[in-house]
Amino acid sequence: MADDRKLYLGPKLRVLRRELGLNQTRMAEELGVSPSYLNHLERNQRPLTAQMLLRLANVYDIDIRNFVASTQEGAASALGEILSDALVRDIGIARDEVLEVAENYPGVSEAIGRFYRALSDLRRLPEQVTAGPGSVALRHAPIDWLRETIARAGNHFAELDAAAEIMSAALGDDPGAMQTAIRARLKDRHGMAVQIVREDVLAGTLRHYDMHRRRLLLSERLASSGRLFALAYQLCSQEMADGIAAQVARAEPPDEDSRRLAGIALTNYAAAALIMPYDRFAKAAEQSRHDLLLLRTRFGVSMEQLAHRLTSLGRTGARGVPFFMAKLDRAGQVSKRFDGEAWPFARLGGTCPRWDAHGPQLPDAVQTQLIETTDGRRFLSFTIGLPGDSGARGRSVIALGCEAKHGTRIVHADGIDAEKAAATETGPTCHLCERRACPDRALPPVTRALDLHGYERTAAPFPFRRV
Structure with missing residues (x-):
C-alpha cells in the first residue's frame, strides 16, 4: 500500500460475498479465518489487512485496485444533493460527514434516498391532482426503482x-x-x-x-x-x-x-x-482499444446497444473499463443513464451545460472531451449522435465516459494528456455547482447566498457569496 491508511471496506466485502452466493461461514472457511473475524470485517470493526486483500484476490480472482477503489463516491454525491434540499440545508452538514455515512453506512444512504424520492413524489402530487382525474400519482416510481436496482447490481448480472x-x-x-x-x-x-x-x-x-x-x-x-x-x-x-x-x-x-x-x-x-457474449466482446473491446465505430460494425449493433453493453462488463476477474453512459435529447434531458463507478454529474437533476454532450453530434463521429469536476477529478467523455428515427424530430446523443486514468486503453483518447492537457471545468449541475466564474451558469447554487449589487454586473451570472 502507498500509505498507512487503514482500509475499512466492510460494505464492499459484504456485497462481494452476496454476489458470490456465500454465507459468512463458507467465505470464512475459504479465506482461512473465523466467521467472527469476517463478521467484524463486514461491520467495519476491523480494517482489511494487506494479507487479507491478497487472499481475496487469490481465492476469488478479483482486481485489488478495483476492490480498494472507492465506489461510494456516487452515493456520497447523491446524498450531498439530498442534504442540500431547502428543508435541511440550514443544518450545514459537512462533506466529511456525508462521505462517512456513504462509505460506512450504505444502507442508511439508500434509505435516505428512498425517503427523499417519496418526498419528491409527494411534492409533485398537487400538480398531478390539479392536472385532472386522468393523471397518475407517483408515476415515475417504477423507473426510479429500476434505476436503483440496476445501480446496486453494478449493471452486471x-x-x-x-x-x-x-x-x-x-x-x-x-x-x-x-x-x-x-x-x-x-x-x-x-x-x-x-x-x-x-x-x-x-x-x-x-x-x-x-x-x-x-x-x-x-x-x-x-x-x-x-x-x-x-x-x-x-x-x-x-x-x-x-x-x-x-x-x-x-x-x-x-x-x-x-x-x-x-x-x-x-x-x-x-x-x-x-x-455481444461477454468473453468475446470484452476481448474485442480491449484489443481494439474500445474503438466504438469498429465494435459497432463487428457486432452489428447500434451505438446505444454498444454503449450500454460497455457499461455492463463487471465480471469478477475480467472487468472492463468502468464506463458511465447517458442518452440525452437536444434539450439536455437524460432519458437513460448508467452511472458506472464514477458518474461525475448530479443524479437527481440535470447535467452541466459545459459538457459537450449537449451540443449537436454527427452519427459517425466520436467527439472526445476532457473534463474536470469541482473536486479536481478528471474524466474523458466520448459522445456520438444517433440518427433520428421513429418520427422523432429531435436527435439524441449517446455519451460514454470514464475516469481519465483509463485513457490509454481507449483509441478515442489518443493525443490527450489526461494529466497535463487543459480540461473543461464542469460541475454536477447548476443549482449544486459552486464554481464562481462560470459564464454558462443557468441557476445560482442553492448552497450559497446571492451577492447582488446595483453598481456592478459580473461576467458570470448570479454572483454569490463564498461563505
Missing part, C-alpha cells in the same frame, strides 16, 4: 451473462449469420415465424409478437441492428424466461409496473449479452 454466452456459442459470430441462426432456432424449437412488415401495418410499433399465430412481426423501419436485437430479445424471452424471472424475484419489485419494467430491462440485458 452474472447468471444472465453466463446463460447468454452458452446460447451464443451455437449461433455464430457474424451478425448476419446470427440473424439467420436465431430465426431458424425460433422456428425449429418454438414454432415461431418471423416476418418483416410495412410500417403502416404495425401502426407505430417496431416489434410485435402475435401469440395466437406465433409470429414475430418486425417493422420495415428497423435497421439491421434493430432487427438482430429484436430477434435476440424474443429468443431470450423464450429460452431464458426462468432465469430472468428468478432475477426479477430477487430484486423484490414493489408493484406490478416495476416487475414488468424489470422483466423487460433484464430481457434487454440478456439480448445484448447474446449478441
Whole structure:
C-alpha cells in the first residue's frame, strides 16, 4: 500500500460475498479465518489487512485496485444533493460527514434516498391532482426503482451473462449469420415465424409478437441492428424466461409496473449479452482499444446497444473499463443513464451545460472531451449522435465516459494528456455547482447566498457569496 491508511471496506466485502452466493461461514472457511473475524470485517470493526486483500484476490480472482477503489463516491454525491434540499440545508452538514455515512453506512444512504424520492413524489402530487382525474400519482416510481436496482447490481448480472454466452456459442459470430441462426432456432424449437412488415401495418410499433399465430412481426423501419436485437430479445424471452424471472424475484419489485419494467430491462440485458457474449466482446473491446465505430460494425449493433453493453462488463476477474453512459435529447434531458463507478454529474437533476454532450453530434463521429469536476477529478467523455428515427424530430446523443486514468486503453483518447492537457471545468449541475466564474451558469447554487449589487454586473451570472 502507498500509505498507512487503514482500509475499512466492510460494505464492499459484504456485497462481494452476496454476489458470490456465500454465507459468512463458507467465505470464512475459504479465506482461512473465523466467521467472527469476517463478521467484524463486514461491520467495519476491523480494517482489511494487506494479507487479507491478497487472499481475496487469490481465492476469488478479483482486481485489488478495483476492490480498494472507492465506489461510494456516487452515493456520497447523491446524498450531498439530498442534504442540500431547502428543508435541511440550514443544518450545514459537512462533506466529511456525508462521505462517512456513504462509505460506512450504505444502507442508511439508500434509505435516505428512498425517503427523499417519496418526498419528491409527494411534492409533485398537487400538480398531478390539479392536472385532472386522468393523471397518475407517483408515476415515475417504477423507473426510479429500476434505476436503483440496476445501480446496486453494478449493471452486471452474472447468471444472465453466463446463460447468454452458452446460447451464443451455437449461433455464430457474424451478425448476419446470427440473424439467420436465431430465426431458424425460433422456428425449429418454438414454432415461431418471423416476418418483416410495412410500417403502416404495425401502426407505430417496431416489434410485435402475435401469440395466437406465433409470429414475430418486425417493422420495415428497423435497421439491421434493430432487427438482430429484436430477434435476440424474443429468443431470450423464450429460452431464458426462468432465469430472468428468478432475477426479477430477487430484486423484490414493489408493484406490478416495476416487475414488468424489470422483466423487460433484464430481457434487454440478456439480448445484448447474446449478441455481444461477454468473453468475446470484452476481448474485442480491449484489443481494439474500445474503438466504438469498429465494435459497432463487428457486432452489428447500434451505438446505444454498444454503449450500454460497455457499461455492463463487471465480471469478477475480467472487468472492463468502468464506463458511465447517458442518452440525452437536444434539450439536455437524460432519458437513460448508467452511472458506472464514477458518474461525475448530479443524479437527481440535470447535467452541466459545459459538457459537450449537449451540443449537436454527427452519427459517425466520436467527439472526445476532457473534463474536470469541482473536486479536481478528471474524466474523458466520448459522445456520438444517433440518427433520428421513429418520427422523432429531435436527435439524441449517446455519451460514454470514464475516469481519465483509463485513457490509454481507449483509441478515442489518443493525443490527450489526461494529466497535463487543459480540461473543461464542469460541475454536477447548476443549482449544486459552486464554481464562481462560470459564464454558462443557468441557476445560482442553492448552497450559497446571492451577492447582488446595483453598481456592478459580473461576467458570470448570479454572483454569490463564498461563505
